[in-house]
Amino acid sequence: MFRFLKKRRLEAKGMSCGKTRLSKSGNRFFERLEENTLMKGVIILTTSVILASLCFLSGSQDALTQFFLSLMVLVLAVTLPLVSKDSPLVKNSRLTLFLFLILLQLGLGKLIQGQSDVGLSQILIPYALAPISISVMLGAPTAIFACVTGALWWLVLQQKGDPGSLLLVLAGGLTGILSTLKVRRRSRLLRAGLYSGISIAFLSLIWSSLPFIQGGCPMPLSFPWVQAGLCFTYAVGIGLFTGVVISGSLPLVERMFGITTDISLMEMADLNHPLLRRLSLEAPGTYHHSLAMANLAEACAEKVGANSSLCRVSAYFHDIGKLAKPEYFTENMPTGENPHDELTPTMSSLVIVSHVKDGVDLGLRHKLNGRVIDGIQQHHGTTLVEFFYQRACRQERDAQSGGGLINANPEDIPRVSEESYRYPGPKPQSLEAVILGLADAAESASRSLERPTPQRLDDLVHDLLQDRINDGQYDEAPVTLCQLQEIAATLVSSLGSMMHSRIAYGRRKDDAKA
Numbered sequence: 001m002f003r004f005l006k007k008r009r010l011e012a013k014g015m016s017c018g019k020t021r022l023s024k025s026g027n028r029f030f031e032r033l034e035e036n037t038l039m040k041g042v043i044i045l046t047t048s049v050i051l052a053s054l055c056f057l058s059g060s061q062d063a064l065t066q067f068f069l070s071l072m073v074l075v076l077a078v079t080l081p082l083v084s085k086d087s088p089l090v091k092n093s094r095l096t097l098f099l100f101l102i103l104l105q106l107g108l109g110k111l112i113q114g115q116s117d118v119g120l121s122q123i124l125i126p127y128a129l130a131p132i133s134i135s136v137m138l139g140a141p142t143a144i145f146a147c148v149t150g151a152l153w154w155l156v157l158q159q160k161g162d163p164g165s166l167l168l169v170l171a172g173g174l175t176g177i178l179s180t181l182k183v184r185r186r187s188r189l190l191r192a193g194l195y196s197g198i199s200i201a202f203l204s205l206i207w208s209s210l211p212f213i214q215g216g217c218p219m220p221l222s223f224p225w226v227q228a229g230l231c232f233t234y235a236v237g238i239g240l241f242t243g244v245v246i247s248g249s250l251p252l253v254e255r256m257f258g259i260t261t262d263i264s265l266m267e268m269a270d271l272n273h274p275l276l277r278r279l280s281l282e283a284p285g286t287y288h289h290s291l292a293m294a295n296l297a298e299a300c301a302e303k304v305g306a307n308s309s310l311c312r313v314s315a316y317f318h319d320i321g322k323l324a325k326p327e328y329f330t331e332n333m334p335t336g337e338n339p340h341d342e343l344t345p346t347m348s349s350l351v352i353v354s355h356v357k358d359g360v361d362l363g364l365r366h367k368l369n370g371r372v373i374d375g376i377q378q379h380h381g382t383t384l385v386e387f388f389y390q391r392a393c394r395q396e397r398d399a400q401s402g403g404g405l406i407n408a409n410p411e412d413i414p415r416v417s418e419e420s421y422r423y424p425g426p427k428p429q430s431l432e433a434v435i436l437g438l439a440d441a442a443e444s445a446s447r448s449l450e451r452p453t454p455q456r457l458d459d460l461v462h463d464l465l466q467d468r469i470n471d472g473q474y475d476e477a478p479v480t481l482c483q484l485q486e487i488a489a490t491l492v493s494s495l496g497s498m499m500h501s502r503i504a505y506g507r508r509k510d511d512a513k514a
């Protein structure tokens, strides 16, 4: 309320344009819920109730035994991931998604089993639903864990412990997971469903044709060709249908649980995005810097096992804030014109620094992904705008030395504060943000090298890295010294290949280019 009145007053005085810049702020309530123990208890209790209904409503005579065995598997499913702090299941939202998808698959399996008396009903169950979805959203290790958990539950829920059905669950799930490793295109999900269906079909045909296990076969096939064909068609059809359902529901689930898959990131990497098109027209220098930096960041991410798709997309959008005043950044300045010549160092620094906040504002208005906006916000960390800070220090020294001539009181000469020449931050919070910041600085600085030799590039990148380490820029990021060295080595070799045929530019000492 008071802020609104203050803003109106400034507007009336002509000191404010009236626009409000959006800023990124996390929801503290949901952040606390993510690792809340009570919430975890609620999730486990709800899962237990669903398992109880699956056991007791099926009319099985061993329902009580089934329920206790199911609870044992649940304890295993909940406690094992907690051993590793890196597991995504530490977060309550991820654990909910993990259990929900497995229970959904189990529920559908029981429903299909109950509705159909046909021997082929085992093949109609979407065994790859949970494994493929979890593989794409939470990663392959978690998906393998989901596949094993689902298989154990499925085995427990069967009237008779049936090794054939256990094999089908594992074969369908694991094939789906293997087919979705590093999946970046939505069509690959259909292919994963298809492969999963084919593996289930072959396994069930082989299983039912083995004479010594005919009694324990999950599908009472006597192996006539017509039934074999039906088996194959059903399994492949269900596999494809599973792929279509996952592909269609993925955007909704991603939004609900705040997950970003590589598929969504690659869809965002479309250079026809309105912001990138604006960047190419209004700030062509920044656009080309972003494209070059995307290649560097992706190479570094692949080297150290970070999310390369996220690095590429974040690099495309990292400097969109420069769209507010593109002509104030060296890469977009016309030759011979420098608008900073007309400004004080403080004002120049404010203009340069504001591209981070303007970028976050533009990203939020265009509904960019939260992790990409994090990249925009953190790509400079809290580094110093060195060039304008040094210029301000020089002016302060000049004023002090000349102050005696006009009898000025030294206390009246304004002091230069280093803090007011720093980016607002925060410092990089993820490995991807570290890569983004280093690739950005290295790409910009390398343009000022007159004759880029491998040794000069190596010195440049390692000096940049050392300055940032000394400045404490990586104190809050999950990165090791070894990873930083690997990133630096990749930057040197990638920049070397990129600048192989480049004509040397004139040296311009200016921080505004980063």
Ligand SMILES: [Fe+2]
Binding pocket: 318, 319, 355, 379, 380, 514
């Ligand atoms: Fe920047």
Ligand SMILES: [Fe+2]
Binding pocket: 289, 318, 319, 440, 513, 514
């Ligand atoms: Fe940049």
